[in-house]
Amino acid sequence: MLRISKLSDYAIIILGHMAKAPSQTFAANDLAGSAGIGGPTVSKVLKALVKAHVVRSTRGAKGGYQLAQTPEKTSIASIIAALEGPIALTECSIDLNHCEQASSCNVRGNWSVINRAIRTALEAVTLADMAITPTMGSDGFHIPVKDITFQPRRNPEQ
Amino acid sequence: MLRISKLSDYAIIILGHMAKAPSQTFAANDLAGSAGIGGPTVSKVLKALVKAHVVRSTRGAKGGYQLAQTPEKTSIASIIAALEGPIALTECSIDLNHCEQASSCNVRGNWSVINRAIRTALEAVTLADMAITPTMGSDGFHIPVKDITFQPRRNPEQ
């Protein structure tokens, strides 16, 4: 069903909490409490986010986790990538040589286009956008990002 | 990594072949041959596509499979949906009551927006688009679809 993993989902929820106080340091356990997710799981998610430089960590007593960038600079794509690896709808989008039928496949190039479009879209949405509570305002609720089209430049494959 | 399943990928390749002769009837085994995919697997994919009314089948000798619609009317989204169910990045996008933290989750609404944007994008790309061989023409290669934004109308949740 073209799902993001639960862990990615958790990550966004957790970071959503952190985004309310972008420079504060949070202990993993506190975040677990406010997010309603199991402690060890939150820990696992945060570790992955540290590795991807989405958050910074401080060890020792009074330590914890802190956003590495402002919410405006933290993209949804980078969060997903931290947990699941780069966004790639098809196998060839991440590594051409990895798909067996790559040589005989004649839709590969177009997947590359679609893939880039979606990745770009997700790169344009930030944590700050996600933190907005969608309301039924006069102009409808919306996440403000630039338009995305399936119309890349002349730069095939990846 | 936000992947489509292999079976979905196969489906698009297979349908890509069929799109070359949109009204012709193909035997599953022939398609397996030209696509370089195992016979039983192709069969499985085609059965799912029949159920979703993407292709029509004819039983008996000289039977086989045929596109149910023109390639222009067959969207990538419908193909993926045939194999994996409706496109839904998060659990709540397909069934609100299915996610435990739905009540306390404060990014749900925005996921709904993102989800709709991506689904719309994939609905706009057709089999005919996929059949185009991307070339380095003077205006770059491209899949011509309408623009997609994360800016839905006032119609929350789904």
Next chain:
DNA sequence: TTATTGCGGACCATTTTAGTCCTCTTTAAA
């Protein structure tokens, strides 16, 4: 020194995915 916190990774249970196979039905053609 001790309590608190993150780090790294192992580990396992469950679910999902991919692929195969078998039997039954339908239909064209010999």
Next chain:
DNA sequence: TTTAAAGAGGACTAAAATGGTCCGCAATAA
């Protein structure tokens, strides 16, 4: 009427991915 060529439906299995837990180690503040 018979036979061969197709698809339908579903069971089944192996392999991989996912979600979640746990443990011992390292760092740091008090």
